[in-house]
Structure formats: structure tokens, C-alpha cells
Amino acid sequence: MKKYIVFLGFLIINFSCNNDRNMISESEIDKKVDKLIQSMTLDEKVGQMTQIDQRFLDTITDLSTYSIGSLLSGGGSHPKVNEPQAWLDMYNGYQSETLKSRLQIPLIYGIDAVHGHNNVYGATIFPQNIGLGATNNPELIFKISEATSIEVAATGIDWTFSPCLSSPEDYRWGRTYEGFSSDPSLVEILGEASVKGYQSAQTNSGKKVVACAKHFIGDGNTEFGTGMNGLVDRGNTILNVDELKEKLLPKYQAAIDADVQTIMASYNSWNGVKCHGSKELLTDILKIEMGFDGFVISDWQGIDEIPGDYKSDIITSINAGIDMVMVSGQGQPYKKFMRLLKESVEEGSIPLARIDDAVKRILKVKIRNGLFDNPLVENDALKVIGSDTHRDIARQAVRESVVVLKNDDIIPISKDSKSIVVAGRGADNLGMQCGGWTINWQGGQGDITIGTTILDGIKKSVSAETNVIYSEDGQDLNDVDGELAVVVIGEDPYTEFFGDKDNLDLLNDDINTINNLKNKGYKVMVLLISGRPMNIAEHIDDWDGFAAIWLPGSEGDGVSDILFGDFQSTGKLSYPWPIKAEHGANADDKDLLFNFGYGL
Numbered sequence: 001m002k003k004y005i006v007f008l009g010f011l012i013i014n015f016s017c018n019n020d021r022n023m024i025s026e027s028e029i030d031k032k033v034d035k036l037i038q039s040m041t042l043d044e045k046v047g048q049m050t051q052i053d054q055r056f057l058d059t060i061t062d063l064s065t066y067s068i069g070s071l072l073s074g075g076g077s078h079p080k081v082n083e084p085q086a087w088l089d090m091y092n093g094y095q096s097e098t099l100k101s102r103l104q105i106p107l108i109y110g111i112d113a114v115h116g117h118n119n120v121y122g123a124t125i126f127p128q129n130i131g132l133g134a135t136n137n138p139e140l141i142f143k144i145s146e147a148t149s150i151e152v153a154a155t156g157i158d159w160t161f162s163p164c165l166s167s168p169e170d171y172r173w174g175r176t177y178e179g180f181s182s183d184p185s186l187v188e189i190l191g192e193a194s195v196k197g198y199q200s201a202q203t204n205s206g207k208k209v210v211a212c213a214k215h216f217i218g219d220g221n222t223e224f225g226t227g228m229n230g231l232v233d234r235g236n237t238i239l240n241v242d243e244l245k246e247k248l249l250p251k252y253q254a255a256i257d258a259d260v261q262t263i264m265a266s267y268n269s270w271n272g273v274k275c276h277g278s279k280e281l282l283t284d285i286l287k288i289e290m291g292f293d294g295f296v297i298s299d300w301q302g303i304d305e306i307p308g309d310y311k312s313d314i315i316t317s318i319n320a321g322i323d324m325v326m327v328s329g330q331g332q333p334y335k336k337f338m339r340l341l342k343e344s345v346e347e348g349s350i351p352l353a354r355i356d357d358a359v360k361r362i363l364k365v366k367i368r369n370g371l372f373d374n375p376l377v378e379n380d381a382l383k384v385i386g387s388d389t390h391r392d393i394a395r396q397a398v399r400e401s402v403v404v405l406k407n408d409d410i411i412p413i414s415k416d417s418k419s420i421v422v423a424g425r426g427a428d429n430l431g432m433q434c435g436g437w438t439i440n441w442q443g444g445q446g447d448i449t450i451g452t453t454i455l456d457g458i459k460k461s462v463s464a465e466t467n468v469i470y471s472e473d474g475q476d477l478n479d480v481d482g483e484l485a486v487v488v489i490g491e492d493p494y495t496e497f498f499g500d501k502d503n504l505d506l507l508n509d510d511i512n513t514i515n516n517l518k519n520k521g522y523k524v525m526v527l528l529i530s531g532r533p534m535n536i537a538e539h540i541d542d543w544d545g546f547a548a549i550w551l552p553g554s555e556g557d558g559v560s561d562i563l564f565g566d567f568q569s570t571g572k573l574s575y576p577w578p579i580k581a582e583h584g585a586n587a588d589d590k591d592l593l594f595n596f597g598y599g600l
């Protein structure tokens, strides 16, 4: 929380800002935290700095025994039955156990709700950030984040590891779609709106949802070949400190000024040093120079990637400024983490003052967000999950994310067309249109949740007389006398390094489907589902129309709103589109197919 100069005007501003924080002032929070910390044992402090994925708990009583500070659900870390009530029961079960600890400090539960409450079956799935960047609409991004927090809070959960503030430059990176834009200044505007939307949402339980700006820093700016498997993800970002500060810090400063409560350290390295182990980044720059007073969370087993053994990883990362470690429990056992952390403090390798600073930051966030007031949540809000109101917001986002890049008088399509062929792998595939981070870590194919496919949307839009023919590969159309086809092609779902690729060509199956239709004399409107610009330059001249629809999520009928002209397309590219997509955002202007900001 920014320190306010004590003028009457500022006090009023301070009060208005605080009224979002359950009316408790920073000075009251400080008093409460100081009182708590004085009564805490080292074991209890170490427990607060430990975050475990709920799947890897040895036993639920560990939560009270060790006063564990946080649980998370990593991608796909569901209750036994993936439905809202089961999520809420799981949350309340873990929280109730945690409250049996000596000091009854509630746990804070985190999840990747990065395009809606996307792990939960039936939740509204919003477009991934690359599509939201194309809307260039901060008010809409605020509403999306607000709606997401309301769905997250309905299941009890307190914290989303979002927004991702990366400004990806190399499209061969599997996480390109998690960035709003390659342009840090657009990311700054939309990221700020997202933080405010997540954290100001008036949830039914009264608890706030904590946002998390990630991944600090330079996640989307690594050198090709320095990443995992010789590709991009978790590679090395080479910038001198002035370049870093000028290019990548403003978007985080905006998030800090918007009161973001947590920041996640990034797997990548900066000039050869792992961010998770960089005191210059996490303490000197982030906490001191930028004034961040929330807490820094590591990424999943992120400290394990620091050179050295696990104990030295712990010492290096905590001394660098990591406040809570996402141990996960899938790799190193969390009891080993806690033992080594305690040992490191007792032997003086980690100063107790560093531990107290970390725990104070964690406790302040928990108090500010109402966790101490009402940690357990009633099931009186589950109906908001996947509500029509939220799906309408998502449909608007889909409409505004569609970027029409070619239109030889093919759209709008008449709703009274005699027949429309709908083809392509992505035409009737909800999983493909949602992409990664949906229900499971890597997403999935087909009916993975509740939503409307592109085909569904087309069928709902046309008149009763129109004959909509679906053909996945555009082959079996002999007795159809259609003239127009909508062909939905693109990428199968992927997340993180699973999406790293050294080549961004379209799939041969997709090219063949389009050619099957062209050879039969159809006019084709091609829609590309993808997490990034791809190599279309050698094909687009054969197409009558083309639109990038990115990863639209569950409300596929937003695409039909544009196809049939119910709404004008307004989407503009938030990433420049090179002739060779592998050249990325820094391609020379002469090598661009479409410029940043272009859209018909």
C-alpha cells in the first residue's frame, strides 16, 4: 500500500482505497501482524512460507500440524468430482483443518484462474489474453477479471495467479497467448485493469480475491535456443539494467500502483542469473525501488532450478526476496523443504529478519483480503459459476477479440443463405477453442466443459431454411450444392513449454481441408484458432476471407456475431504479424504481413 502524505485530501483518498479492504487501516494491520509474529515459533513462520499443491498433501492434518500458509490447485488439481460444490467442499475442508492450528492462521488458496475459473467444469471460459489484447478494451478486461473473481470466490478460493504481464516477442514460445501484447505499454494498461478487476470484485463471501502479477521478469523476452529443450521457455533474457527498467518495469509498476498483492517470480534468467535467485531483482528493484509491499511467490518448483543443491536453492531464493515457496510437493517433499528452511535460519544462513519480513508480508495480505474475518464460505453463490451474465461478458470479449484480416466481400454472411458448409478441426471442438489452462493443465479436445462451439454459434444464427453442413475435412460434400464455407483451423491445446515450437507452419490437414473446398468451387472464410501469429502468407491469397480468432474460450457464438454482421469487427492485432511468424514481434516492417494495430 503506497504511503500517503498526511494531507486531509490524501487521508480521504486513503480511506476510499481502504474501504475496499474491509475497512481495516494499514496501521491496524501492522499492529495485528506485529502481535502475531511475536507469538509465532520458527516452525510456524516456516509453515506460513510453504505452499503445497493439494494433490500432494501427505495427510490433511499436516495443515494444522505445520500451520501451512497456502495450498494451490495447479492445472488439473481438482477435487474427486470436478463440479463447483465439490470445489467449495474441498476448500472448506482444508481451511477448517488449517484453523485447528495453534494460532488459527487461515490458509490462502491459489489457482490459475487465468481466463475465467478455468479449472472448474462449467465455469465461464473467457478468451485467452492474446485475444483480450486485440480488444484493446481496459473496461472490458476489468469486467472479465471481476467476473472471474466472483466465480473463484464462490468456490472459496482466495487467490488467482493472474494477470500474466509478459510482453512476448518470440512467437515460438508456448506462452505467447498468455500475453496481452508484445507491446509492454499495452500490457501495462490492460494488466492494471485486470489487477483492479480481480481485487475490487465484491464477492458473495465478502472475502477479496488476491491477484498475482507474473512472471517477474522478462518471461517473454528470452533468447531462442536458451530455453528448455533448446527452445524458448524458461530461457535467458539479455538486457542491461537500464533497458530492463525502461522496457519491462512500467507494466509492473502500474500493477503495484494498482495495489497488486502478490507477484510471482519467473523461471527465466536475466543475464544468466535465475530470477528466483536474484536479490537485485526481487529485493533491490522490486521491493525497495518499486515499493512493492505484498509478497513474492515462487513459481512451481521454481527455486529448484537455481544452480546448486536444494538447501542452497532455499537459502539463495529466500535471501533474494522470495517470501513464499510453491514447493508443490510433487518434486521435493514439503517436509524436507520446511526442515531445510528451518535449519538454514538456525545456522544463520538466512537471517531471522528475512523470515519475519516474509511472514509479515504474507500475513498482511491475508488480513487485507478478509481471510481472518470469514475464512470459510457458504455455498450460497455457486450459481454465479458459468452464469448467463458472465457468459454474455465472455461473448462480448470474443466478438471484440476477432481480428478480420482479409474480406473479399465474403462476410457478413447472409443468415438466409441456402446452405453453409462449416469445416475444419476447430469448427466443433470446444477444447481447441479454449486452449491450454482449461479444465486440465494442457487443456483438452472436444466437450471438456460447457460452452458453444463455432459450429453451434453458426447453427443458432442462421434462419430455419438455411442448411448448415458440417464436414471436418471438407471431403464428403458430393451432393451438396453449397457455395460458401467457413473453415476453422489451427492449433491443438498446449500450455507452457509443451507449446514451444521452432516452426509455426499451419498443419497439413488444415491446408488440405481448405484445398478440398476450394477445389469444389467454394468461397472460403478461414478462421484461425491459435495462441500466436502463424505462417499464412503463402496461403492467404487463395482464401476469400481470413480472421484470427485466437483462443476464444467457451462462448463461440461471439464469432458468429461477427460472421453474420450482427456486430462490426473491431479487433486489432496486439502483436505484429510477420511473413515468417518465427521472426516474432521484432521483425522488420518490410517483413510484416500485417502491422501491429491492423484489423479490418
Ligand code: GLC
Pocket: 073, 074, 075, 112, 161, 214, 299, 300, 496
Ligand atoms: C506454472 C506456471 C505458472 C503457474 C504455476 C502454478 O508452472 O509457470 O504460471 O501459475 O505453475 O500452476
